[in-house]
Structures are given as C-alpha cells and as structure tokens.
Amino acid sequence: VPLDDGAVVIVDYGASQGRNSMAPMSAAVDPVRGRRPGHPILVFHTDLPNNDFTSLFTIVAEDPQTYRRPEVFTAVIERSFYDRLLPSTSVALGWSSIALHWLEGVPGPLRGIWYADSTAEQHAVWKVAAARDWLQFLSSRAEELAAGGELVIVCGAADAYGSSGAEPAMAIVNAELAAMTSERLLTPTERESLAIPAWYRTVDEWRAPFAADEIGLQLVGLELVELGDPLWDEKPTLRLSRGLGMTPSTR
Numbered sequence: 001v002p003l004d005d006g007a008v009v010i011v012d013y014g015a016s017q018g019r020n021s022m023a024p025m026s027a028a029v030d031p032v033r034g035r036r037p038g039h040p041i042l043v044f045h046t047d048l049p050n051n052d053f054t055s056l057f058t059i060v061a062e063d064p065q066t067y068r069r070p071e072v073f074t075a076v077i078e079r080s081f082y083d084r085l086l087p088s089t090s091v092a093l094g095w096s097s098i099a100l101h102w103l104e105g106v107p108g109p110l111r112g113i114w115y116a117d118s119t120a121e122q123h124a125v126w127k128v129a130a131a132r133d134w135l136q137f138l139s140s141r142a143e144e145l146a147a148g149g150e151l152v153i154v155c156g157a158a159d160a161y162g163s164s165g166a167e168p169a170m171a172i173v174n175a176e177l178a179a180m181t182s183e184r185l186l187t188p189t190e191r192e193s194l195a196i197p198a199w200y201r202t203v204d205e206w207r208a209p210f211a212a213d214e215i216g217l218q219l220v221g222l223e224l225v226e227l228g229d230p231l232w233d234e235k236p237t238l239r240l241s242r243g244l245g246m247t248p249s250t251r
C-alpha cells in the first residue's frame with residue numbers, strides 16, 4: 001500500500017463489534033510499522049448508526065489481538081458503506097469481512113424470507129438490486145482509495161447455481177415462521193412482509209463490474225473457498241441439538 005507523509009488510513013467496512021477485525025487490522029498495521037517505524041496509522045471501523053460501537057472500543061482497548069500500538073489511532077464512522085465515507089484518494093487499504101451479502105434494503109417482496117425462496121420474477125428483481133449494490137460499494141471505494149491502494153473483501157458466496165449452503169437453515173426458519181403464523185403469533189401480513197435483505201453472489205456476479213471496467217478498479221484476485229462446517233464434521237451429536245436450537249432462536 002502507498003505510504004505518503006501523512007497518516008496511513010486503513011478502513012474496516014462493516015466492522016460490527018470488531019472482534020474479528022483485530023487480527024486483520026494487526027496484519028495490516030505491522031508491515032506498515034516494518035516499512036516506516038513510528039509512522040502514524042489511522043484505523044477507521046465503519047458500520048450502521050445502530051451498531052454497538054461501545055463494545056468495539058472496549059475490544060480495541062482490551063483484546064489480546066488488538067492492533068493498538070503507539071501512533072496507531074482508532075476512529076469509527078456510523079454510516080452505510082454504500083455511501084462514500086472518507087475524502088477522495090485518502091484510503092491506503094480497505095478491508096471488509098462477512099458484510100457485503102447485506103443489501104442496501106429489501107429490493108421487493110419474496111415468496112419466502114430468503115432470496116432462494118423467490119419466484120423467477122422476484123429473483124430477477126433481487127439479482128438486479130444485488131448487482132447495483134455491489135457496483136455502488138465499489139464506486140464509493142474507488143473514490144476513496146489512494147493510487148496504489150487496495151481493498152480486501154471476504155464474504156459468503158454462492159456456487160455457479162446460486163446455492164450458498166444457507167438454504168437448509170433458511171428452510172428451518174421458514175417452517176418456523178409458518179408455524180408461528182398458524183399459532184397466530186404472526187399475522188399473515190406480518191409473515192408476508194418478512195424478508196432477509198441478503199444476497200450471496202456467484203463468482204460471475206463478483207466479477208461483473210470489473211469485466212465491464214465500470215469503476216476504474218482492477219481485480220487482482222478472486223478465490224472461491226468451500227469452507228464446509230467444521231463443527232458439523234467434528235461432532236455429529238451436535239447436529240440434532242443445532243437443528244433443534246434453530247427453533248427457539250428463530251422465535
């Protein structure tokens with residue numbers, strides 16, 4: 001990443017409470033330290049305004065993996081990452097993990113609560129919205145990134161058929177909502193208004209804005225990794241309790 005005279009700006013987009021940000025931020029801060037000892041670094045954590053930033057500050061102060069070092073400063077931004085968040089060409093390195101599946105809003109009604117439970121027509125509307133949001137995110141970052149700056153994104157994805165692996169869990173949630181509607185805990189109108197505004201993109205969808213060269217950013221690498229489910233493989237006895245556990249957590 002570029003090191004100018006001013007502070008190096010690193011941004012963590014969609015940080016939540018920041019627990020999973022400590023290791024990646026340290027991995028970014030330490031090489032800068034190696035290249036320029038004592039050079040000031042500014043780490044911005046961004047999330048929506050209702051995020052628990054208080055816990056984030058505690059984690060930055062106390063977590064054993066914190067990136068907190070002398071001349072490393074923390075700040076937060078309480079605004080959607082679909083907007084531009086920082087001055088033009090100010091960011092050396094951007095990071096975002098497990099956040100970009102969240103769309104900017106609910107694109108439209110769904111037959112179920114999850115985009116895979118949609119009619120073909122609904123699916124098409126959501127697909128267009130997901131493409132628009134991805135392009136919007138990249139366009140905002142393209143303005144913020146300094147020349148030579150980089151953006152690293154880790155996110156859930158879908159295979160070429162659009163399957164993310166979340167479908168069985170969502171089927172349990174759907175069944176539970178149907179049961180709650182039968183039990184009159186939800187009205188049919190409330191049930192119909194529920195939709196999770198998420199979309200897991202295929203490799204082609206992730207690549208699309210770069211192929212059309214719409215944004216002036218270059219795609220350096222893209223890797224689809226099948227993570228499996230380590231807990232599922234490790235402890236078959238957990239399978240039943242996890243399945244049953246979905247019911248109360250859904251309610």
Ligand SMILES: C[S@@+](CC[C@H](N)C(=O)[O-])C[C@H]1O[C@@H](n2cnc3c(N)ncnc32)[C@H](O)[C@@H]1O
Pocket residue numbers: 013014015016017018020021046047048051079080081082096097098099102103104
């Ligand atoms: C699953 S958490 C991931 C948190 C953290 N990055 C991690 O890897 O553990 C997703 C986060 O993205 C945030 N998020 C969703 N949509 C967002 C948006 N439009 N702008 C900023 N943050 C957003 C959510 O509020 C949530 O805190």
